[in-house]
Amino acid sequence: MSKFNNNQNLPKNWQLSIKYVGNMEFKSPGLVNSLLLNHKDCKYNLKEIEQMEKIRVLENFKKNDKTKTESQSNLLPKQKNHPIPNSIKIESLINVPKHPAYPYFGLFATRNLKPDELITPYYGFVTTVEDSDDSSDYCLRLNCLAIDANTIGNLGRYVNDYRGILDKPNAEFREFINLDYNRVEMGIFVMKSKNAKSGIKKNTEICVSYGKSFWKTRNLYI
Numbered sequence: 001m002s003k004f005n006n007n008q009n010l011p012k013n014w015q016l017s018i019k020y021v022g023n024m025e026f027k028s029p030g031l032v033n034s035l036l037l038n039h040k041d042c043k044y045n046l047k048e049i050e051q052m053e054k055i056r057v058l059e060n061f062k063k064n065d066k067t068k069t070e071s072q073s074n075l076l077p078k079q080k081n082h083p084i085p086n087s088i089k090i091e092s093l094i095n096v097p098k099h100p101a102y103p104y105f106g107l108f109a110t111r112n113l114k115p116d117e118l119i120t121p122y123y124g125f126v127t128t129v130e131d132s133d134d135s136s137d138y139c140l141r142l143n144c145l146a147i148d149a150n151t152i153g154n155l156g157r158y159v160n161d162y163r164g165i166l167d168k169p170n171a172e173f174r175e176f177i178n179l180d181y182n183r184v185e186m187g188i189f190v191m192k193s194k195n196a197k198s199g200i201k202k203n204t205e206i207c208v209s210y211g212k213s214f215w216k217t218r219n220l221y222i
């Protein structure tokens, strides 16, 4: 067991060299202010806030999948941990040599996921964009902040890009408002669709698009 993950329930196939977190871990406490809806330093304007989906994340996950909340010590005051979702799992690709992310991991659905459903928030180590590591394969922008799940993260860090796996992405990164904290977060959502039959079927890999610029800097899929 690594020094990071003592006394914690970890998702199956979680790599022990990575610290599992059920919430964002801010480099300094003040950074959260730019995400807080009622804070003077909030970086989002009223129109942007109005347009974002508002979700009571803990309630949502407890209701859909009967997940339990874990406790953890090094969070900001009043932060609870997001439960490990039961609706997704990390799968090793060690026996899938044709998979473009072989021999590492991918994120898969353990039940049918509905169109537009929040699959998981994306958590990791949060810094300003200036302080972030450009070369990280796990780094996402959230306005003036960067969430890097390279060494600290949750299940979201295992989502692969669709290229070479699916014809098109079945999920997407999207900002939303987590009403548990009244703050903006980044989430992985099932693609929206008017067709109730779409969504993501059980045991399918969940794949987003990282965007062309991600691959351009890595000289792949260009």
Ligand SMILES: C[S@@+](CC[C@H](N)C(=O)[O-])C[C@H]1O[C@@H](n2cnc3c(N)ncnc32)[C@H](O)[C@@H]1O
Binding pocket: 100, 101, 104, 105, 106, 137, 138, 157, 158, 159, 160, 161, 162, 163, 164, 165
């Ligand atoms: C956020 S990680 C995804 C999880 C990663 N597969 C793992 O096991 O940790 C991003 C990295 O996964 C790999 N990857 C993801 N999607 C890929 C794809 N479609 N083709 C090739 N490599 C991919 C690349 O190495 C990329 O830099």
